[in-house]
Amino acid sequence: MKRKPPNPTWNTRASTYPTFLRFAIPVATVLLAFGIKLQLESLFHLETPYLVFFASIMISAWYGGFKTSLLATVLSTVLIFYFFLHPDHNSFIIHNIKEAIEISIFLIEGILISVLSQFAHNALRKSEIKNIELKRSREHYKLVVDAVKDYAIYTLDPDGYITSWNKGAKRIKGYKAKEIIGKHFSIFYPQERINKKDPWNVLEIAEEKGRFEDEGLRIKKDGSAFWADVVITSLMDDQGKLQGFSQITRDMTKHRELDKRKDEFISIASHELKTPITSIKVFNQIMQKLSLQRKDKEFQHYLNRMEGQIDRLNEIITDLLDVSKIQAGKLEFKKDLFNLNDLTREIVEDIQTTTKKHRIIIEGKSLKKIFGDKDRIGQVLTNFLTNAIKYSPNTDKIVVKIIPQKNRVMVGVQDFGIGISKEHQEKIFERFYRVYTEDEKTFPGLGMGLYISSDIIERHNGKIWVESEKGKGSTFYFTLFYTKT
Ligand code: ADP
Numbered sequence: 001m002k003r004k005p006p007n008p009t010w011n012t013r014a015s016t017y018p019t020f021l022r023f024a025i026p027v028a029t030v031l032l033a034f035g036i037k038l039q040l041e042s043l044f045h046l047e048t049p050y051l052v053f054f055a056s057i058m059i060s061a062w063y064g065g066f067k068t069s070l071l072a073t074v075l076s077t078v079l080i081f082y083f084f085l086h087p088d089h090n091s092f093i094i095h096n097i098k099e100a101i102e103i104s105i106f107l108i109e110g111i112l113i114s115v116l117s118q119f120a121h122n123a124l125r126k127s128e129i130k131n132i133e134l135k136r137s138r139e140h141y142k143l144v145v146d147a148v149k150d151y152a153i154y155t156l157d158p159d160g161y162i163t164s165w166n167k168g169a170k171r172i173k174g175y176k177a178k179e180i181i182g183k184h185f186s187i188f189y190p191q192e193r194i195n196k197k198d199p200w201n202v203l204e205i206a207e208e209k210g211r212f213e214d215e216g217l218r219i220k221k222d223g224s225a226f227w228a229d230v231v232i233t234s235l236m237d238d239q240g241k242l243q244g245f246s247q248i249t250r251d252m253t254k255h256r257e258l259d260k261r262k263d264e265f266i267s268i269a270s271h272e273l274k275t276p277i278t279s280i281k282v283f284n285q286i287m288q289k290l291s292l293q294r295k296d297k298e299f300q301h302y303l304n305r306m307e308g309q310i311d312r313l314n315e316i317i318t319d320l321l322d323v324s325k326i327q328a329g330k331l332e333f334k335k336d337l338f339n340l341n342d343l344t345r346e347i348v349e350d351i352q353t354t355t356k357k358h359r360i361i362i363e364g365k366s367l368k369k370i371f372g373d374k375d376r377i378g379q380v381l382t383n384f385l386t387n388a389i390k391y392s393p394n395t396d397k398i399v400v401k402i403i404p405q406k407n408r409v410m411v412g413v414q415d416f417g418i419g420i421s422k423e424h425q426e427k428i429f430e431r432f433y434r435v436y437t438e439d440e441k442t443f444p445g446l447g448m449g450l451y452i453s454s455d456i457i458e459r460h461n462g463k464i465w466v467e468s469e470k471g472k473g474s475t476f477y478f479t480l481f482y483t484k485t
Helices: 020-043 051-064 067-085 097-147 167-173 191-195 199-208 253-294 297-327 340-352 372-389 448-459
Strands: 152-156 162-165 211-219 225-236 243-251 336-338 359-363 370-372 397-404 408-414 464-471 471-480
Touching: 020 067, 051 097, 051 359, 097 243, 152 167, 152 336, 167 191, 167 243, 191 199, 199 211, 199 225, 199 243, 225 253, 253 297, 336 340, 336 372, 340 359, 340 372, 340 397, 340 408, 370 372, 370 471, 372 397, 372 408, 372 448, 372 471, 448 464, 448 471
Parallel strands: 359 397
Antiparallel strands: 152 162, 152 243, 211 225, 225 243, 336 370, 397 408, 408 471, 464 471
């Protein structure tokens, strides 16, 4: 379809009249005024007023604008000058100063009316343009919002009552606009969330922060539930006063089912892989024994390397299993009191054997035992240390800091490697998140270690975070309480 560029000139009252009318108006109205004035004079012998001529100037100004009213002013001046200025003569002669002032005042007033009318026209034109733009943008907005069928888009007043409703909302939630407008949006929430006052709490957060994202079950008109992804945005006026909220909801039920199936697949696949890998490892150990008896050095070398790769494969599968357990809420912990200093030393010694380049130093000590799952905390430390080695290929120092605090201990693993830029620092704790810039893409990994670590620490009520500067290195921290929390 060939599209024309938009016409930049907007229609206003003055410009809609044809040119001949714009000049006919002053001529006709001035002649009418002239007639009325003649009548008034013959009836009442009035010397003044020229008021009828002002009426003609004003009418011309209103319908024709500046030029038209100026023409009316000039015509009126000429007529007044000739016929009415001097009561006894019809002429263009000024007899005294009074007449000169009189005609000048009329002319000035006429011009003034013309100029003012021009200002009025401009203001009117601007407000008309604004109104048209506003109307168009409202229509556009409505068209766009209504065309969106995959998202429920609706607005709320500041108290949470629904004020608008698009077709997507009707499709997803089942209510027609006239059924739902005016109802409170908590109608979409399951009862247990209403009991917890969640709908009111989320509006408070959205008002405070400007935006709130939520995922969870919502109820349709027919009572069935769907999994929703919701974004609530507060709508403020120019003075920062809350006008209401916009809500955009997406039905994620299918995505969630797909995600669940994917998680189940990962869980089954990693279980299935575990058995053959264990067998391969056993066969490898048998072959290592045989090669030792046969004193075949080359064979031994390759079997050792094979064992390294089997261990690596085992680690990946164990991580995959852990990730699927976390997803299913089935990662279990055996918590007890343990000595963090001993655990750190053991792990550092183990990891030190895997690197010739890096020197791992331990600084500080925990003053008390820690309450937690020793193996899982060891897993976090191992993850921090293997990452520190992996992501600092050009430096040789790694520092493990144990910093005792009042009722807990803080552990940090510092490297002087490639570092992580600000934008990625929170995301690296998410599932399968890896930084993929030029600096990082050569390092192997699947983005599971920190996700597992953060779940382990959070399930111990601790905190996990990173402090890092791109190109200078990173320190990964976690905190743990001394006693049960
Ligand atoms: P991966 O197996 O990819 O290393 P992790 O979950 O352990 O998975 O880490 C996630 C991402 O965080 C990594 O891909 C890497 O980009 C970044 N990262 C983790 N540790 C460090 C570190 N010490 N220095 C720089 N980047 C790191």
